[in-house]
Amino acid sequence: MASRKEGSGAAGSGFGASKGKGKAAATGDSAVKQVQIDGLVVLKIIKHYQEEGQGNEVVQGVLLGLVVDDRLEITNCFPFPQHTEDDADFDEVQYQMEMMRSLRHVNIDHLHVGWYQSTYYGSFVTRALLDSQFSYQHAIEESVVLIYDPIKTAQGSLSLKAYRLTPKLMEVCKEKDFSPEALKKANICYENMFEEVPIVIKNSYLINVMLWELEKKSAVADRHELLSLASSNHLGKSLQLLMDRVDEMSQDIVKYNTYLRNVSKQQQQKHQYQQRRQQENSQRQSRGEPPLPEEDINKLFKPPQPPPRMESLLIAGQINTYCQNIKEFNAQNLGKLFMAQALQDYNN
Numbered sequence: 001m002a003s004r005k006e007g008s009g010a011a012g013s014g015f016g017a018s019k020g021k022g023k024a025a026a027t028g029d030s031a032v033k034q035v036q037i038d039g040l041v042v043l044k045i046i047k048h049y050q051e052e053g054q055g056n057e058v059v060q061g062v063l064l065g066l067v068v069d070d071r072l073e074i075t076n077c078f079p080f081p082q083h084t085e086d087d088a089d090f091d092e093v094q095y096q097m098e099m100m101r102s103l104r105h106v107n108i109d110h111l112h113v114g115w116y117q118s119t120y121y122g123s124f125v126t127r128a129l130l131d132s133q134f135s136y137q138h139a140i141e142e143s144v145v146l147i148y149d150p151i152k153t154a155q156g157s158l159s160l161k162a163y164r165l166t167p168k169l170m171e172v173c174k175e176k177d178f179s180p181e182a183l184k185k186a187n188i189c190y191e192n193m194f195e196e197v198p199i200v201i202k203n204s205y206l207i208n209v210m211l212w213e214l215e216k217k218s219a220v221a222d223r224h225e226l227l228s229l230a231s232s233n234h235l236g237k238s239l240q241l242l243m244d245r246v247d248e249m250s251q252d253i254v255k256y257n258t259y260l261r262n263v264s265k266q267q268q269q270k271h272q273y274q275q276r277r278q279q280e281n282s283q284r285q286s287r288g289e290p291p292l293p294e295e296d297i298n299k300l301f302k303p304p305q306p307p308p309r310m311e312s313l314l315i316a317g318q319i320n321t322y323c324q325n326i327k328e329f330n331a332q333n334l335g336k337l338f339m340a341q342a343l344q345d346y347n348n
Helices: 002-011 014-027 039-052 092-105 127-139 150-154 167-175 180-185 205-217 220-227 232-286 310-347
Strands: 034-038 060-068 071-079 112-118 144-148 160-165 194-197 199-202
Touching: 034 039, 034 144, 039 060, 039 071, 039 112, 039 144, 039 150, 039 199, 060 092, 071 092, 071 112, 112 127, 127 144, 127 160, 127 167, 127 310, 160 167, 160 199, 167 180, 232 310
Parallel strands: 034 071, 034 199, 112 144
Antiparallel strands: 060 071, 060 112, 144 160, 160 194
């Protein structure tokens, strides 16, 4: 479901692409160095997952806003509706067009500036996300993808990150050449595939006052629940997903080693064939016969196709994401332990 939505969402970005680019041209073609999100947008994303996200079900939607200098301001969003494969008559592109047209009629920011997606234990580094974000950035240079992690958020800390494809990866995706030689020439590795853009959440002064009042009225016991260390299920699931990706990486390594062995074997066959031809031509020359005609050796020995390396890079990137999540998880638990001990000493 995720890949289908991402593909159609990217294709439907054309409605806001020209207007978004026009706005960017009016304010300067500077790179996006910061993403400013209205608090209402964050609440809409969280509400969307709570209403339609179940387990590892991914929810997605469109981000609307404008570009001001080197800052991308996200002021509104709307979700992709959930539907099954049986809904053949549903047109997601037409749905997005109608939604943005309706927002424009009521004087709400309607320029397409990216999309958002929820993630299941940090599992978002996929080929579907890469293809969708490439389509967005190719049409709207300043666009970003927001990744919302509901599991981390449920532990008491909002997890919302903005990502863009790096310029190197954009060039490789334009060429559509993911061979080992092309990726090596472009110096692409899992560490420089995506770039994270800092996020700032903006609220009005009245909302800040309301949040301050709610925090003062909240019970102390409720806030202390965030110090609970009962999170073995989260750690176990993260480790299981990490081991699954490591197994996939091992399979890709086996495929690549097989390719290298086949190339080496073919080189030996070519060398043996050339030696036989030289010996035969020498014998023919000694008998006064003309040499054998030249043949295209590449037609006789077709080189084996190298396995695409992009999937391996994505798996490596996902493994790195899982490792970072486990590291943050352990650091958070350690902080909770120290805080709980400090509160216990204070109460005593």
